[in-house]
Amino acid sequence: MMTKQETPAPRDVTARKGTRIPDAPTNRRMALKMGVAALGAAWMGGVGAASRLGGHETNVTNAPVTNIASPEDRVPFFGKHQSGVINLRPANGMIASFSVLAETPDALERLFRRLTERAIFLTHGGTPPEYDPRLPPADSGILGPHIPPDALTITVSLGNSLFEDRPWLKPHKPRRLIRMTRFPNDALDAALCHGDLNLQICANTQDTTQHALRDILKNLADQLVLRWMQEGNVPVIQPGPDGLAESARNLLGFRDGSANPDAGDEALMNHLVWVGPERNEPAWALGGSYQAVRIIRNFVERWDRAPLWEQEAFIGRTKVTGAPLDKPYAKESDVPDYTRDPEGEKTPLDSHIRLANDRTPETQDNIILRRPFNYFNGVAKNGQLDQGLLFICYQADLEKGFITVQRRLDGEPLEEYLKPVGGGYFFTLPGVAHEGDYFGSALIAAVRAPAH
């Protein structure tokens, strides 16, 4: 139940997956969710067997597998880090960005505490109180009288403006947090950018993410004003015949996330994703992460009219399997060898993946953890489909991570098919350590500490 979540040991499926439900079928389900490769292993020896797998089974971007998700899936809430970052991405997610009303440390604490209270209730699941029928009900009721956890995570991140607009908070701003600036291919819509605070809400079903959002809007109406939101989802796939975990496809039809760093590798996550003591950040920020959000429209009609060879050349991987172009018969988890292809004859030098990660020792600190969702926003004014990628990534250093990688991607041929229209930079708070603790408690304590 609401046990304190230790930092997951590498390859501990349950800790990382977070769905700690005692009965055997559920164990199997959890293992399945880690990737179909775990299937046989889980049957044979339960979760421990998962360690036999390669690194890929703990890729956050693995596609959810058909018929595996359960409303009873519960992702532990308490821990050193927030959930919703390195645990497997469920089928639905959204970013909702807010203006915050909190002009004093007390008011901010009040907001954080109430947010924590709602997040604990919603991620754990339960039965909302019943009121006299002459009153509005406590709950929207869209999930019925009992609210299942449904793998819900609610991840709280703070924007630059929250700090900048409050003199008492400004000195405590994470060092690399800035207001997102325009990149050359951007066409940013002010109504879809930035925010004081955002919630990343993820769950097995859209009903659950929407339910959580409505609950929070209702209960925190006086302190959170919704500015923009973008929902997305991830295709749920059939287990592959080879039993291997696959990355979900994005709306360009390519597997997205193949080369993501292994979220089960604790040391790697501590290095790439979580803010550690070596980062020289304010002490309260330890265990947090920088979050970059980008709403990137894909011009899908045009993409569908591009020759396959060009699509593959622009991305740098094969479309059907996701294999690297220099090893077309390999698996998507295989990595390209650019040292043998210095001229880019196999994988063009300006392909998306080669620009994003040239796989040299010098750029290994620029690796980011991507956790995106596909979005479908209906039709644009010109009659074309308004679809794209709700790109979300996490890194311990915003400048070394997203900003550097995006700068390398600036001008990439793929841009012809992409148009970033919104998003922002945020700092994902450290986790809520235990019951009684609350989001941002260390920040509030730092604000209150006498200056020296």
Place this chain on the structure above:
Amino acid sequence: MNIKHLIPTMALLAGSVASGVALAQSAPLDLVGPVAEYKIYVSENVDQLARETAKFVAAVKAGDVARAKALYAPTRVYYERVEPIAELFSDLDAAIDSRADDYEGAEKDPEFPGFHRIEYSLWEKNSASDVKQVADKLLADVKELQARIGKLTFPPEVVVGGAAVLMEEVAATKISGEENRYSKVDLWDFKANTDGSYKIVELVRPLIEKKEAKFLAEVDKNFKTVYDILKLYETNGGKGYVSYEKLTDKDRTVMAAAINKLAEDLSTLRGKLGLK
């Protein structure tokens, strides 16, 4: 959490008198006084609406665009204050106060009537020549509204519920600046809706003052937030408001939060008074 003051119904369902009483104490009878007073308030406003609309319509028909523009916002105030009652007559509400969005053909839709149709011509075309018939019809509809309200028995739940309805109105159409999109006089409407809501709270306050002190303090705090900000945007010695576009993002956010919270809190007002 702001819902602490609500009484869980479990006890009520289990037949506990104590808990049931907590909500039902103010039997609808108590409301006879407030409802009668509210009826006077509404009648006064509707009478005033009819008088001012006549002047506004006269200006439109005389082709006096400047005067019509000047009268537009102050005339509407009387409507916006009593919108929960006016809305009971949905045909008239549509005829008087619907917006271009309510019609497929938007501004060009021949069915688009009322204040906002005239507003469109006055501000977008700087002309009153194509809305003279619309103006005649508006005046007739306002008089019809006056007549119908005169005959109306005010249902207490509508009166009390009106406090929240007005906040919903602000939250849905005023905060975005969509209601008076051509003239940008939304702050007038904003104030009028808020006044109308506050009036209702004032009328029922004595009935719940003791039991709901905390609730009322929170409600008062949020009304004050809204009024304080509105004050910053007054012009003409408090007789008017600047363009809605002048409202800063920050102030809009603060108002939005206060309005949303008022809408949440006031949505419980009927229940607190034992009404359905």
